[in-house]
Amino acid sequence: MRKPKLDFINFSVILSLLIIAGSWFYIIVGQNASLTALFTGKNLEYAAKFFKGLFGVGVEDPAFTNRDSWSSALSLTLDTLQMSIMAIGFATVTMFLTVIPATRTVANGSLTLSKKRYSWISYGLIRVSYVFSRAIPELVWAMVIIFIFKPGILPGAIALALHNFGILGKLCAEVIEDLDKRPARNLASSGASKWQILMYAVLPAVMPQYLTYILYRWEVIMRTTIVVGFVGAGGLGQQFKMSMSFFHYTDITLLLICYIVLVFIADYVSEKSRNFVK
Amino acid sequence: MSNPEILDINQISKHFERKVALSSLSFSVKKGERVALIGPSGAGKTTLLNILASVIEPDEGQVFLDGEPMQEYADRKKFAKKIGIIRQQFDLVGQLPVIHNVLAGKLADWGFAKSILSLLIPQEKEAAIRSLERVGLPDKVYERTANLSGGEQQRVALARLLVQSPQIVLADEPVASLDPARAEDVLFMLTKLAAEENQTLIASLHSIDYARKYFDRLIALKDGVLFFDLEADKVTDEQLKELYQLKELVR
Known part of the structure; x- marks a missing residue:
């Protein structure tokens, strides 16, 4: 019989088993944690109560069969939709205004065959602003902005736009950097200006990918409205937090249904528009 | 002079690294x-x-274009009236319809x-349709450029x-990537x-046969x-043999 060797794979398997055993030993003995405490009758009771609440068992007039609740939830859904569209709109517009100077191949002149002295300065400034805006999470932006403005969907949209501006800017600048330079250069040498090159060579080539990024970020924004809603940015998120605090579980079910509807809308829109671009 | 010199290349040198x-x-x-x-x-x-297209500058020497040094043509619009470039077919914007790629020739104006x-x-x-007719593609005006074959794309560039x-x-x-x-x-x-357009044509070619068949003058x-x-x-065949063979001896 062959003697088992202690090669890399065997070693890492043994090491990970040891680490798992060690971790559990530490949790149970060192931290004195008990697994059975998690699965007590009490916790089960709470969970059952919560889920029964969600499905409206034993509740008189649950929200999801109530006409007024629906109409108010739908208007909140509309608010959320508005907030998400505003947010992606702001982010997209600012991205488009800044993405060209933020592209390395434009800054060093290799794409447009023209180089200005201030190219690298604007490149650096915009890239730093991208990093800054996406390094700060939406929630923090929302807290800061709602601190300044009064709560509502506009501050929420601005907060979401600020975070997504950096993400879109970085992604879209990279798309241009990865472009085939030959068509753009050829236009440059047939006398096209920087902006004409942008419209004729860059935009048509990057559009499908931009659309994918923008629609994807839109979908993410839609879901993130719930997070900024928690700190008072309006829409479904704010209502969600309130219903949670008042133990109106059937309201929560209703709001979750609304969210699912929103994501379906986003899916449908992105599918259709991607077909259109192709 | 009935046939003035339009391009005068004077002692140009270019190094890349060493x-x-x-x-x-x-x-x-x-x-x-x-x-x-x-060659x-x-x-x-x-x-x-690339030097003639002013994509790069020579390290030494000068190029005179229609009697004026190349630096006089810093304005790309002015330059585009003098010199046009055609490369391999990858220079068209594939996502655009053919007509926009043709009209791109007007962007300077x-x-x-x-x-x-x-x-x-x-x-x-x-103007675009007329020139597409002249290159034999009158029916492809609104086609997506990337859907055209290599030869057709090169005609669009023409x-x-x-x-x-x-x-x-x-x-x-x-014609490097064409059959x-x-x-x-x-x-x-x-x-x-x-x-037909009374243009001056300077083309680099790999094929000697094509060069002899279609051009007046060969610069090796x-x-x-x-x-x-x-x-x-x-x-002569001797000269051509030497042109390509010596290179292999050096290697």
Whole structure:
């Protein structure tokens, strides 16, 4: 019989088993944690109560069969939709205004065959602003902005736009950097200006990918409205937090249904528009 | 002078790092001439064309374009009236319909507003359609450029040159990625249109046969220096053999 060797794979398997055993030993003995405490009758009771609440068992007039609740939830859904569209709109517009100077191949002149002295300065400034805006999470932006403005969907949209501006800017600048330079250069040498090159060579080539990024970020924004809603940015998120605090579980079910509807809308829109671009 | 010199290349040199791409190259081209640049790979043909296209600048020496030094043409719009370039077919914007790629030849004349408008409603459509007819693609006006074959794309590039209508056409390996039949077709059209438009044509080619067949004058480069500069029918097989063979001996 062959003697088992202690090669890399065997070693890492043994090491990970040891680490798992060690971790559990530490949790149970060192931290004195008990697994059975998690699965007590009490916790089960709470969970059952919560889920029964969600499905409206034993509740008189649950929200999801109530006409007024629906109409108010739908208007909140509309608010959320508005907030998400505003947010992606702001982010997209600012991205488009800044993405060209933020592209390395434009800054060093290799794409447009023209180089200005201030190219690298604007490149650096915009890239730093991208990093800054996406390094700060939406929630923090929302807290800061709602601190300044009064709560509502506009501050929420601005907060979401600020975070997504950096993400879109970085992604879209990279798309241009990865472009085939030959068509753009050829236009440059047939006398096209920087902006004409942008419209004729860059935009048509990057559009499908931009659309994918923008629609994807839109979908993410839609879901993130719930997070900024928690700190008072309006829409479904704010209502969600309130219903949670008042133990109106059937309201929560209703709001979750609304969210699912929103994501379906986003899916449908992105599918259709991607077909259109192709 | 009935045939003035339109291009005068005076002692130009170019180095990349330590490699010599061109050294003290001089020649001049008369208006209406059809010149083929030949020579083994790495001889400096593309470097020379890039210098003529003002994509790169020579380290030493000067290029005179229509009697004026190249630096006088810093304005790209002015330059585009003098020199037009055709490379391999990858230079078209594949996602755009054919007509916009053809009309791109007009961008030097158009302002920004007009070029945007043209993407929605093609401007000066007749000029584009006329030049597409001349290259034999009248039925592909609104086709997506990427859906065309390599030879057809190269004809679109020719139609763009017709719209741009420069005095000198530079062609960098215009048929390198085409099969022999398409290559002949494109070269025939390129030389024919240049003759019709009374343009000067400078093309780099890999194929000696095509160079002899379609061009008046052959300029051979080897290791960045002029190897010979002769009328097409005066080039001997011996010279060609030497041009390509010596390179292998060096290796």
